[in-house]
Amino acid sequence: xxxxxxxxxxxxxxxxxxxxxxIEEFKILQEKKREHYENFIKKLNSPLDEEFDNIMDEQxxxxxxxxxxxxxxxxxxxxxxxxxVFEDKYQKDxx
Numbered sequence: 437x438x439x440x441x442x443x444x445x446x447x448x449x450x451x452x453x454x455x456x457x458x459i460e461e462f463k464i465l466q467e468k469k470r471e472h473y474e475n476f477i478k479k480l481n482s483p484l485d486e487e488f489d490n491i492m493d494e495q496x497x498x499x500x501x502x503x504x505x506x507x508x509x510x511x512x513x514x515x516x517x518x519x520x521v522f523e524d525k526y527q528k529d530x531x
Contacts, residue, residue, distance in 0.1 A: 452503070 443449045457463075473492075477485055 451507070452500070 440449070477488065480488055
């Protein structure tokens with residue numbers, strides 16, 4: 437445990453940047469999404485294609501913030517679960 441915390445502190449672990457979904461379903465969906473995007477962009481004329489890209493960029497800018505909050509909420513939930521596990525253990529020992 438100490439080695440993980442030290443690596444995190446030292447900046448050797450970058451959870452947000454190192455995460456890469458490896459399931460095949462994700463890869464397939466990503467490829468379909470890329471194809472749909474490219475096909476759609478080809479149908480647009482300037483300046484609509486640029487405007488659409490700007491809108492998509494705005495949407496994508498919010499994604500890291502959403503993922504960060506999901507990570508924090510999940511971590512807090514896990515910590516609360518651990519507290520509950522240890523509280524139940526001690527309550528049983530007292531009886």
